[in-house]
Amino acid sequence: MTETPIRASKHAPIFVTVDLVIFTVRQDVLQVLLIERGNEPYFGLPALPGGYVRDGETLDQAALRELSEETGVDGRQLHLEQLRAYSEPERDPRGRIITVAYLALGPDLPHPVAGTDARAAHWTPVASVLDRVSLAFDHSDILCDALERARSQLEYTTVAAAFCNEPFTVGDLRQIYEVVWGVPLDPSNFRRKVTHAEGFLVPTGERRYPDIGRPATLYRRGPARLLVPPLLRSGEAAHASLCL
Amino acid sequence: MTETPIRASKHAPIFVTVDLVIFTVRQDVLQVLLIERGNEPYFGLPALPGGYVRDGETLDQAALRELSEETGVDGRQLHLEQLRAYSEPERDPRGRIITVAYLALGPDLPHPVAGTDARAAHWTPVASVLDRVSLAFDHSDILCDALERARSQLEYTTVAAAFCNEPFTVGDLRQIYEVVWGVPLDPSNFRRKVTHAEGFLVPTGERRYPDIGRPATLYRRGPARLLVPPLLRSGEAAHASLCL
């Protein structure tokens, strides 16, 4: 905030976009929603969904709008949080565009609906993207940051439940942790931790009968958003996260 | 990122600023650098230092530039990190301005030099600001978020050392934690934790002789940026942080 008038020349207006890293767990794998670019620059390359912020819109609103446009899902059901702004002057060859990245977490979503602009959208395993695929713009960097954020959010918050369709079992929830962190967890210790954390899980009273094995009690998300005590990755898990 | 051309009408350009929450510990109190606004809007009210992002500048560079303009200090010596973007359309009456807030931590700095624009700059105790003073724009919100970020950063990282002029003693460092968290800490347990954390403290071999009492060994910051194991606020400290 300076006293300089808004139209002063050296303070150039900047175009602002939001880009979304939408994670879900499908078929026991962490997946991210990517679109295929239909125009230059980076024509044909995969990219994160996103778009320009409109007049009168907050960044959160823009992210919600893009989210529902891309996935057809009401974003209010998903976990959505701001990651950070990316501002390298050369990050977009079209000109000065700053983007604010958002992290969205949701349960296995209906289908990767092609967006309103008829761009192809695909769920893509995160591991394969990090390994082999290079994304448009600086979206590979953003994806990395989002992945690390998601992993650490699982430690300190109850967002893992946002990956599960309700009602869910402790086993469902544990699978989320295992897939996102990329390490196996001890079922009995995991159960103790999540059931002892106040406000994390609320039993529905119902049970789910699997094809085989003992039925599991079903839960919904509790009111708690912070996970106390936190569920920390061990040194091994923290290290495994570096690669995937 | 959409394929829409950059000059399309509904994608309005937006002015982007950076605002800085610069914390230091002076006279046993956590203080924040505030400027007094010299123009409308909010003429005369205290505000966070900041300014417009210029052409060809990253947000980090803009923040560094503002930091050195406001404090006269080479920002490379300070800890500087992006907090988040604030984007309420009505947050600035002059028009559509999004700001990206930065958190800066530094040792007791030379003087609160009036910036290049000759605005008055003052170190102000954070507690008194939260209690009684309302800041321009949404800067009170930003200050709250920054304070909570700083407090939690002390748990998981070694940034507390950024508040100390080198070389410093374990007592100096403990005082930082006590002032920022607002709780007293056990000196002996604190010492054990920070000296056992790999790469946090490097002894200089020198000692400091206080006016009275046993001399203390002096340290510099080690290479570690993550603090393992973390130095967690107890339930009491975490609760105390809510108010201040």
Add this chain to the structure above:
DNA sequence: TCAAAAGTGTTCTACTTACACCCATGC
């Protein structure tokens, strides 16, 4: 009765906390 997954209990270890106590210095 067997396989499979849910769920319980127990031991061992590591870490935190609280606090007693010693050390080195200026006065």
Add this chain to the structure above:
DNA sequence: GCATGGGTGTAAGTAGAACACTTTTGA
């Protein structure tokens, strides 16, 4: 000597890891 922080040691309590074990179902 004594006051004042610096610094070490230690016992009690707590939380996590590892793993043995029991339960409940379908086939």
